Amino acid sequence: MTERRSWAEPWKIKMVEPITMTTREHRAAANLAAGFNTFLLASDDVYIDLLTDSGTSAMSENQWAGLMLGDEAYAGSRSFYHLVDAVAEVYGYEELVPTHQGRGAEHILSQILISEGDIIPGNMYFTTTKFHQEYAGGRFVDVIIDEAHDPASTHPFKGNVDLDKLAAVVDEFGAERIPYISVETNVNMAGGQPVSMANLAATYEYCHRHDILVMLDATRAVENAYFIQQREPGYAGKSIAEILPEICSYTDGATMSSKKDNLVNIGGFLALRDPELARKARALLVAFEGLHTYGGMAGRDMEALARGMREMVATDDHIRARIGQVHYLGRLINEAGIATVQPIGGHAVFIDAAAALPDMPRDHFPAQALTAAIYVDSGVRAMERGIVSAGRNPETGDHNRPKLELVRLTIPRRVYTQAHMDVVAESVAAVYEQRGQIKGLRFTYEPPELRFFQARFEEID
Ligand SMILES: *Cc1c(COP(=O)(O)O)cnc(C)c1O
Numbered sequence: 001m002t003e004r005r006s007w008a009e010p011w012k013i014k015m016v017e018p019i020t021m022t023t024r025e026h027r028a029a030a031n032l033a034a035g036f037n038t039f040l041l042a043s044d045d046v047y048i049d050l051l052t053d054s055g056t057s058a059m060s061e062n063q064w065a066g067l068m069l070g071d072e073a074y075a076g077s078r079s080f081y082h083l084v085d086a087v088a089e090v091y092g093y094e095e096l097v098p099t100h101q102g103r104g105a106e107h108i109l110s111q112i113l114i115s116e117g118d119i120i121p122g123n124m125y126f127t128t129t130k131f132h133q134e135y136a137g138g139r140f141v142d143v144i145i146d147e148a149h150d151p152a153s154t155h156p157f158k159g160n161v162d163l164d165k166l167a168a169v170v171d172e173f174g175a176e177r178i179p180y181i182s183v184e185t186n187v188n189m190a191g192g193q194p195v196s197m198a199n200l201a202a203t204y205e206y207c208h209r210h211d212i213l214v215m216l217d218a219t220r221a222v223e224n225a226y227f228i229q230q231r232e233p234g235y236a237g238k239s240i241a242e243i244l245p246e247i248c249s250y251t252d253g254a255t256m257s258s259k260k261d262n263l264v265n266i267g268g269f270l271a272l273r274d275p276e277l278a279r280k281a282r283a284l285l286v287a288f289e290g291l292h293t294y295g296g297m298a299g300r301d302m303e304a305l306a307r308g309m310r311e312m313v314a315t316d317d318h319i320r321a322r323i324g325q326v327h328y329l330g331r332l333i334n335e336a337g338i339a340t341v342q343p344i345g346g347h348a349v350f351i352d353a354a355a356a357l358p359d360m361p362r363d364h365f366p367a368q369a370l371t372a373a374i375y376v377d378s379g380v381r382a383m384e385r386g387i388v389s390a391g392r393n394p395e396t397g398d399h400n401r402p403k404l405e406l407v408r409l410t411i412p413r414r415v416y417t418q419a420h421m422d423v424v425a426e427s428v429a430a431v432y433e434q435r436g437q438i439k440g441l442r443f444t445y446e447p448p449e450l451r452f453f454q455a456r457f458e459e460i461d
Helices: 024-033 061-069 078-090 102-113 127-135 163-173 197-209 221-231 240-249 275-288 299-314 317-335 366-378 418-433
Strands: 095-099 119-122 139-142 180-184 213-217 253-257 268-272 348-352 383-385 406-410 441-445 456-459
Touching: 024 366, 061 299, 078 095, 078 240, 078 268, 078 299, 095 102, 095 275, 102 127, 102 213, 102 253, 102 268, 102 275, 119 127, 119 163, 127 139, 127 180, 163 197, 180 197, 197 213, 197 240, 221 240, 221 317, 240 299, 268 275, 299 317, 317 348, 317 418, 366 383, 366 406, 366 418, 366 441
Parallel strands: 119 139, 119 180, 180 213, 213 253
Antiparallel strands: 095 268, 253 268, 348 406, 383 406, 441 456
């Protein structure tokens, strides 16, 4: 029996947005036109959009009110100072460099810290993060614990840094070739898996002994804080608002995609502790993003962001409902006998496509094929996170072959109801029943960079 969900969302709906109800015939044609890539579908052809939780949140009445109060001054906008105060209070960073979104911050950070030939260890890669590290001449090396690569492992903190792997990297390349380690909270590519506070503290201590900076990818740090509260000894009595700055205290700075935790549709920032580094970042900012008091954001965007940031930690109810909804969907899918990454993470349910389609060769892209099949079945839009997303090795030209071959069902914040989740679970179960009919895919177009966004495929007969 399903455990009783004895709570509901801490909000009610004030405005509704109609969504398209499509037919199977229509979806089959749309899938072909999109080359079996859900990134290439028009949203009008989508019923329930679980492509991403990026920029898809519903803003609150307070945030919408903030849009009207945004100060659009080119320099020294009041809304910028509101944002500076919010970042200092909520995350604890003093130096704020606003950017248009997360990758803008990653670009600036990589350019100011990485030299040709440098090594950047990280707890698994994220697509845009790794791109910017390589674009700046560096090379990413994975130092996440082995459990992260095993979808069945129920380790409570699968995002942890493996300090032995990190030490081996430092021994091999020398600390002077490692400007910083990139530590991601609630590791996206591992299935939204958290890092423990103890691991963050140990990583910071180790890195500081070796003069290596610790840069946080704080995109999902609030979700990570929730898992620390739920799972790590000593944190059950602390609020999310207390745990979050403690996470940041073990870092020298952070890149942030505010399109996730921060409950806005666009925005991001680079936060730093060292004023000298911040000065370098601002010098590049004016060339690539905008003046240092708006980065890539309008005044109204900064106002909504400052408010969203405070809202996400104002009480623990928001994050409990957010992750509760993800876990509700995960439980329904698992109860249908379908393997997912365990434990269910903070922002998405990741279906193990390699387990669902065990006879399909990885080079036929099982997760891409399963994602397309779910869309055709119900209009639910998911995303591939496997061999297609991993791209090619720049040296050998061969596919990178991650252990995980996943379909990601990502839940936007405060957007869909429990009934939508029921429909999603029913569709996934129906496709799983008929999985023998799913055919493998091959590229008809493969872009050189971040190929998963715009690649096109056809079925292999
Ligand atoms: C989304 C995301 C980014 C990139 O941010 P954008 O705002 O999409 O540019 C970086 N890191 C992680 C972990 C993310 O989820």
